[in-house]
Amino acid sequence: MMKYSAQTIRLPAQYALLAPEEQAAVAGGAGFADVLNNISKISKVFNYMARFFSSTSAMLNNFITAYNTLQDLNSYIQKNF
Structure with a gap:
């Protein structure tokens, strides 16, 4: 078996770099980790997004409950005072 070192590896005299699109095509696109x-x-x-909508829903429900409670309180005050 041949051992490789910096002296035995030979690169071509001329070569061109691959564009990123070509590299993705040659390497098979995105990897599993990607x-x-x-x-x-x-x-x-x-x-x-779920947290946002959940908290918004809870706040809206609290506002509606507070509004209805104030309406009931107003109605009670008008009837009894």
Whole structure:
């Protein structure tokens, strides 16, 4: 078996660098780690959106409850005082 070193490896005299698009095509596109990373990022976005809508829903429910309570209090005061 031949051992390789800096002296035995020979590069071509002329070569061209590949563009990033060509590199992706030659290497098979995105790797599995890249796909998992993108899924993780998307899931974090959905998580933040769910938190936002959940907190907004809770706040809206609290405002509605407070409004209805004040309406009931106003009605009670008008009837009894």
